[in-house]
Amino acid sequence: MTKRKTITRRDFLRGTVYTALGGTLGSTLGKEAKGEEKVKVVLIRDENAIDSRGQIDQRIIQKMLDQGVCEFLGEKNPVQAWEKLIKPSDVVGIKSNVWHYLPTPEGLENAIVKRVIDAGVPKKNIGIDDRGVLNNPIFKSSTALINVRPLRTHHWSGIGGCIKNYVMFVSVPWLYHSEACSPLGSIWNKPIVKGKTRLNILSLIRTQFYNRGAHHFDRRFVSEYKGLLIGNDPVALDAVGSRLLQLQRIAHFGEDRPLDNPPIHIFVADEKYKLGVSNLRRIEIVKLGWTEGTLL
Amino acid sequence: MRVCLLLFLTIWTVLVTTECPTLSAEKEGRQATMKKLLPLGVEDYRADKKDEFYNRDQSFRYMDGAAELYRAYAFKLLMVRKYVKRGHPSILVEFFDMGNSEDAFGIFSYQTEDEEVGVGQGSDYGGGLLRFWRGKYFANVYAEQDTPSMRNDVLKIGHVISEKVKRKGQKPSLIRFLPSEGLSERSIRYFHLHQVLNHHYFISHQNILHLGERTNGILATYPQQQTKEKNFLLLLQYPSKKLAETAFQSFVKAYMPDAIDSRAIKTENGKWASMKIYQQYLLIVFDASSEEKAGELIKATLRGLEGK
Numbered sequence: 001m002t003k004r005k006t007i008t009r010r011d012f013l014r015g016t017v018y019t020a021l022g023g024t025l026g027s028t029l030g031k032e033a034k035g036e037e038k039v040k041v042v043l044i045r046d047e048n049a050i051d052s053r054g055q056i057d058q059r060i061i062q063k064m065l066d067q068g069v070c071e072f073l074g075e076k077n078p079v080q081a082w083e084k085l086i087k088p089s090d091v092v093g094i095k096s097n098v099w100h101y102l103p104t105p106e107g108l109e110n111a112i113v114k115r116v117i118d119a120g121v122p123k124k125n126i127g128i129d130d131r132g133v134l135n136n137p138i139f140k141s142s143t144a145l146i147n148v149r150p151l152r153t154h155h156w157s158g159i160g161g162c163i164k165n166y167v168m169f170v171s172v173p174w175l176y177h178s179e180a181c182s183p184l185g186s187i188w189n190k191p192i193v194k195g196k197t198r199l200n201i202l203s204l205i206r207t208q209f210y211n212r213g214a215h216h217f218d219r220r221f222v223s224e225y226k227g228l229l230i231g232n233d234p235v236a237l238d239a240v241g242s243r244l245l246q247l248q249r250i251a252h253f254g255e256d257r258p259l260d261n262p263p264i265h266i267f268v269a270d271e272k273y274k275l276g277v278s279n280l281r282r283i284e285i286v287k288l289g290w291t292e293g294t295l296l
Numbered sequence: 297m298r299v300c301l302l303l304f305l306t307i308w309t310v311l312v313t314t315e316c317p318t319l320s321a322e323k324e325g326r327q328a329t330m331k332k333l334l335p336l337g338v339e340d341y342r343a344d345k346k347d348e349f350y351n352r353d354q355s356f357r358y359m360d361g362a363a364e365l366y367r368a369y370a371f372k373l374l375m376v377r378k379y380v381k382r383g384h385p386s387i388l389v390e391f392f393d394m395g396n397s398e399d400a401f402g403i404f405s406y407q408t409e410d411e412e413v414g415v416g417q418g419s420d421y422g423g424g425l426l427r428f429w430r431g432k433y434f435a436n437v438y439a440e441q442d443t444p445s446m447r448n449d450v451l452k453i454g455h456v457i458s459e460k461v462k463r464k465g466q467k468p469s470l471i472r473f474l475p476s477e478g479l480s481e482r483s484i485r486y487f488h489l490h491q492v493l494n495h496h497y498f499i500s501h502q503n504i505l506h507l508g509e510r511t512n513g514i515l516a517t518y519p520q521q522q523t524k525e526k527n528f529l530l531l532l533q534y535p536s537k538k539l540a541e542t543a544f545q546s547f548v549k550a551y552m553p554d555a556i557d558s559r560a561i562k563t564e565n566g567k568w569a570s571m572k573i574y575q576q577y578l579l580i581v582f583d584a585s586s587e588e589k590a591g592e593l594i595k596a597t598l599r600g601l602e603g604k
Binding site for chain 1: 360498
């Protein structure tokens with residue numbers, strides 16, 4: 001592996017930081033990458049995903065999930081699409097996120113469970129968990145994982161996305177906090193998860209785009225984006241998510257406020273752990289549904 | 297190798313989860329003190345009698361990765377108490393023994409973007425959250441809703457806690473070296489680690505200034521009234537002159553390799569950065585409108601250091 005360049009503020013001022021980071025996480029979304037295969041991710045939004053009382057509409061979420069997964073897999077019927085992902089004999093762990101302030105929406109968990117059952121998996125072979133995955137019999141014997149969590153900024157790792165969601169698969173998570181959590185991608189090579197993830201879903205129903213407060217949460221910096229980002233490449237989803245949060249900060253503050261830590265772990269997951277593609281020029285975002293304020 | 301690692305992890309887990317008797321006694325002493333400082337009730341709000349305590353190693357259980365921020369300071373013990381009142385949202389108090397008053401100020405200075413409301417030795421209220429420090433203690437007082445009435449309740453609880461902490465604390469001594477002319481007092485940030493500095497003013501994701509637990513740092517802002525631009529002064533104190541020299545060389549190499557002789561450089565935003573080493577201190581100015589302006593701020597700070 002080549003030695004990484006030291007990135008400083010001056011690289012940002014020059015506009016070369018994303019070159020230094022291998023083209024990842026930057027504002028180069030519109031530029032074409034010649035001769036390189038692109039990774040597909042699906043962004044689906046619906047302006048009715050949250051009702052006037054602030055409640056998430058389960059029916060709309062199911063519809064968004066179905067349309068997004070169908071588009072991603074090139075199927076017309078959601079059950080057939082899920083049958084491409086899951087076999088009836090699979091033991092399926094749905095790795096969720098229970099963070100009190102911005103958990104994975106329950107309606108989204110329910111929508112996933114419904115389709116896994118529709119794919120023929122008995123309910124007893126489906127589990128949803130976050131902090132208890134290491135002791136959960138379903139996860140310990142799982143043959144398939146669905147990774148689902150909300151997108152948010154994170155004090156130490158820059159953003160909390162798909163890659164970071166697997167930190168609960170190790171017994172001492174803070175051992176992965178060094179250099180802005182850059183080793184997080186290594187967790188995906190551990191036997192309990194390696195090769196099992198069939199689908200990644202980044203919930204953008206509500207996104208937290210800036211940190212403040214006791215737990216780095218402040219409702220003033222939460223956006224009702226009403227979207228889902230769906231794909232099988234966790235690095236690509238996180239790279240797009242990171243860019244979205246940056247654009248949301250710019251839209252909110254009128255300027256980009258840097259994250260506490262740049263989300264280096266996304267780039268490292270690509271470059272070092274070969275987990276996926278972080279270069280936005282190599283990611284194709286298929287957009288469906290509501291377009292107002294999409295930003296991307 | 298694997299056996300050694302497992303053995304280490306087992307020993308580590310036992311140490312973390314059981315604590316040695318000395319540490320346990322110290323923790324119990326801190327717990328008792330903190331319990332006395334938090335009231336059992338304020339007007340119609342009553343403590344729910346489910347107090348929780350977390351030390352440095354246990355703090356991840358309470359707040360996941362957010363604990364890293366508190367661990368970037370000398371944080372010793374966190375007490376969490378919820379206050380309830382019939383028919384009203386509850387109010388949560390997170391009360392931190394930060395080990396010393398400098399670090400209580402430091403964690404407070406991490407965010408001062410909202411309103412100073414006169415609680416403790418410094419406070420900040422916004423979005424239903426009151427943050428304040430007094431003595432070696434720092435507190436978050438948080439309401440689930442941000443309404444005028446909840447704001448009053450949060451501030452009342454904050455005042456009562458603050459008044460119970462009798463001993464005031466000293467701010468970090470580095471602050472007295474800052475030139476006072478044009479200084480935005482509320483923007484003073486105190487820290488030890490580069491991750492915290494980066495939150496306020498990103499320099500590099502790598503630790504090119506060799507910051508650590510034993511270094512003390514101040515970032516001060518000098519707004520320019522006419523242009524609305526800001527000059528930033530970074531003042532760092534290292535444990536020794538030698539360590540300061542090493543950090544100085546590292547910074548020059550990574551950040552301003554094109555300014556080795558002059559120690560000043562016009563950066564890509566058209567502003568000036570300048571630096572100076574003095575004994576075990578590093579002084580760096582960022583975003584000055586001219587080389588002269590940067591030099592003036594450095595010189596004014598040096599005068600303070602030389603007269604210490």
